[in-house]
Amino acid sequence: MAWDRNQMAERAAQELEDGMYVNLGIGIPTLVANYVGDKDITLQSENGMLGMGPFPFEGDEDPDLINAGKQTITELRRTAYFDSATSFAMIRGGKIAAAILGAMEVAENGDLANWMIPGKLVKGMGGAMDLVAGVGRVIVVMDHANKHGESKLLKECTLPLTGKGVVDRIITNLGVMDVVEGGLKIVEVAEGVTEEELRAATEATIVN
Amino acid sequence: MQKVYANANEALDGLLHDGMLIASGGFGLCGIPELLLQAIKDAGTKDLTFASNNAGVDDFGIGILLQTKQVKKMMSSYVGENAEFMRQYLSGELELEFNPQGTLAERMRAGGAGIPGFYTQTGVGTVIAEGKDVKSWNGKDYILEEGIFADLAIVKAWKADETGNAIFRKTARNFNVPAATCGKVCVLEVEEIVPAGSLDPDAIHLPGIYVHRIVQGEHEKRIEQRTTRKREEA
Numbered sequence: 001m002a003w004d005r006n007q008m009a010e011r012a013a014q015e016l017e018d019g020m021y022v023n024l025g026i027g028i029p030t031l032v033a034n035y036v037g038d039k040d041i042t043l044q045s046e047n048g049m050l051g052m053g054p055f056p057f058e059g060d061e062d063p064d065l066i067n068a069g070k071q072t073i074t075e076l077r078r079t080a081y082f083d084s085a086t087s088f089a090m091i092r093g094g095k096i097a098a099a100i101l102g103a104m105e106v107a108e109n110g111d112l113a114n115w116m117i118p119g120k121l122v123k124g125m126g127g128a129m130d131l132v133a134g135v136g137r138v139i140v141v142m143d144h145a146n147k148h149g150e151s152k153l154l155k156e157c158t159l160p161l162t163g164k165g166v167v168d169r170i171i172t173n174l175g176v177m178d179v180v181e182g183g184l185k186i187v188e189v190a191e192g193v194t195e196e197e198l199r200a201a202t203e204a205t206i207v208n
Numbered sequence: 209m210q211k212v213y214a215n216a217n218e219a220l221d222g223l224l225h226d227g228m229l230i231a232s233g234g235f236g237l238c239g240i241p242e243l244l245l246q247a248i249k250d251a252g253t254k255d256l257t258f259a260s261n262n263a264g265v266d267d268f269g270i271g272i273l274l275q276t277k278q279v280k281k282m283m284s285s286y287v288g289e290n291a292e293f294m295r296q297y298l299s300g301e302l303e304l305e306f307n308p309q310g311t312l313a314e315r316m317r318a319g320g321a322g323i324p325g326f327y328t329q330t331g332v333g334t335v336i337a338e339g340k341d342v343k344s345w346n347g348k349d350y351i352l353e354e355g356i357f358a359d360l361a362i363v364k365a366w367k368a369d370e371t372g373n374a375i376f377r378k379t380a381r382n383f384n385v386p387a388a389t390c391g392k393v394c395v396l397e398v399e400e401i402v403p404a405g406s407l408d409p410d411a412i413h414l415p416g417i418y419v420h421r422i423v424q425g426e427h428e429k430r431i432e433q434r435t436t437r438k439r440e441e442a
Contacts, residue, residue: 046309047235048382058436063238063429064366064380070236070289071435081378083385083413084235084261085317088310092330111333122297122306123288129336130310133329164333 001192002144002173010035012100012141012171021050023091023131025101026069028141032100042078044096046127048087051079068127088127092134099135101128103142103167105157108204110167110179112140113159125162132163144172144201151203153177153184174198183207211372211422212401216247219395219423223360224253227280231316231358231391232260232270233384236289237432239376240269243397243425244362249273257281259356259390261312261383263293268430277301283356285309289432308336311353313386318355320389320418325354361391364427365414368396369404372419373412381413388418395421 003011009031016022016036023044024032033043033054043052045067052067053074061072090096105113112132115125132138146152153170170177175189175198183205189198199206213219230248234240245264248256249272256279263282264271273279274292281303287293296302307315308330318326327350331337341352363384365374374396376384388394396414401424 045379047238048379055435055437057439061431061434061436062378063431064378066236066238066379066432070238070432072431072433073435075378081376081381083376083381084309084313084383085386088313092310092314092328121288121294124284124286124306125308125336126286127309129308129334130330133332134310161334 001190003190004173006031007190008141008171008173011176012139013037015098015100015139015169016041020097021095023096023099023135025099025128027102029100029102030069032141044087044090045073046087046091046131048082048084049075049079051076053079088130091127091130094134094136096135098137098139099131100139100141101131103140103152105152105154105159106140106142106167106170107154107157108179108183110165111157112138112162112167113157115162116160118160128162132166137168138166140167140170142170142172144174151201153202153204155204174201180207211420212370213421213423216243216397216423216425217250219397219421220244220247220251223393223395224248224251226253227255228253228359229257229259231356231361231387232258233363233382233387234269235261235379235382237264237269237430239364239380239382239384240264241362241364241397242269242427243423244395245270245272249276249278252276252278254278255280257283259283259312259316259358259387261285261309263287263290265289265432266292268428274302281305283307283312285312306336311336313383315353315356316383316386316390319357320386323355325352327352356390358391359393361387361389361394363388363394363396365396365398367400367402367407368398368419368422369402369407369416370422371404372396372416372422373407374398374414374416374419375407375411376413385414388414393420394418395423397423397425399427400424
């Protein structure tokens with residue numbers, strides 16, 4: 001037993017506090033919005049919007065209203081729009097409390113790789129490098145292992161970095177870990193997972 | 209001074225030359241200057257460098273200029289949705305300079321504001337930092353990025369008056385404002401030209417000083433990822 005995608009998103013939502021401005025990445029991080037409950041969270045979309053609403057009803061799609069994943073979305077009563085330079089000024093300027101992002105690899109020193117695999121299709125980093133460099137707290141949500149069953153939490157990243165020493169907390173299907181001096185510290189294990197199982201599935205150094 | 213032109217081809221007349229650097233607004237297919245891109249295709253201008261967050265899709269946006277091989281180089285943050293782009297890039301026909309999205313926006317803003325370079329934390333310790341000057345403040349490293357000074361800016365707004373004061377709609381503003389400011393000349397396409405005095409001066413997103421030529425036209429405004437929810441979920 002371990003957490004599924006929705007349970008990972010639900011756990012990640014616990015990281016968010018009332019009043020926070022937050023940027024959610026594509027994939028599992030997008031699901032976090034479904035679990036914020038009564039907390040007053042404002043979502044930023046880096047293409048120029050604060051106060052991102054849900055997908056529109058069929059027939060209400062507006063080509064002028066999309067999120068950073070280019071999906072049609074809606075606005076809320078609190079929504080504000082701005083240009084891309086202003087959007088990244090608030091990101092770089094530390095105004096966004098947290099970013100919840102997916103990753104290909106995370107190293108025990110907080111290095112993050114989530115934008116390219118050499119020799120494979122290179123799509124670009126988009127706003128990921130700006131986000132991890134600028135926001136208050138970087139939370140990675142990802143599967144613990146890659147599709148070959150190998151740990152994605154490594155001693156050192158093998159892929160080109162998105163940011164150096166930028167990750168604060170990692171939430172995987174097996175549990176929650178913090179990047180601390182000397183390695184990763186287990187904060188919590190997923191339901192039905194033992195600490196030994198988590199350690200065994202992790203290449204990165206785990207400190208007590 | 210007359211800024212309004214009859215169509216996009218006339219609005220670009222005399223401004224295009226082979227090998228030029230063009231800054232373009234838009235994010236994905238949202239808020240792209242679709243009429244001006246078509247006019248550049250019609251003009252057949254070659255060896256273009258585009259500073260643009262994305263490269264369109266195969267048959268829309270900058271993609272139409274990739275099909276005709278008019279583009280030499282892209283300065284972008286994300287080019288994932290374009291198969292022809294990938295083909296040309298992987299075969300070495302097309303140069304690509306990846307810029308983190310915020311760095312690209314700030315490079316345009318800086319160019320437009322007369323700032324030739326700035327230091328940013330974005331990209332420190334990554335391939336983006338290779339070959340760039342590094343300075344430290346308060347124990348943190350920052351890399352030097354250069355302002356973009358484009359030969360031409362092409363942008364799209366919702367409405368503008370005849371003097372070029374423009375307003376954008378929702379997330380279609382995106383790169384259009386920084387791109388507009390960094391061009392030696394800026395050509396603006398809009399859905400509607402309105403009489404001077406009809407826009408609230410307190411609500412102008414792009415003041416007319418940045419806009420040299422304006423053209424009005426019909427826009428397709430294609431949606432890249434149509435995502436919806438069912439009504440009964442409400």
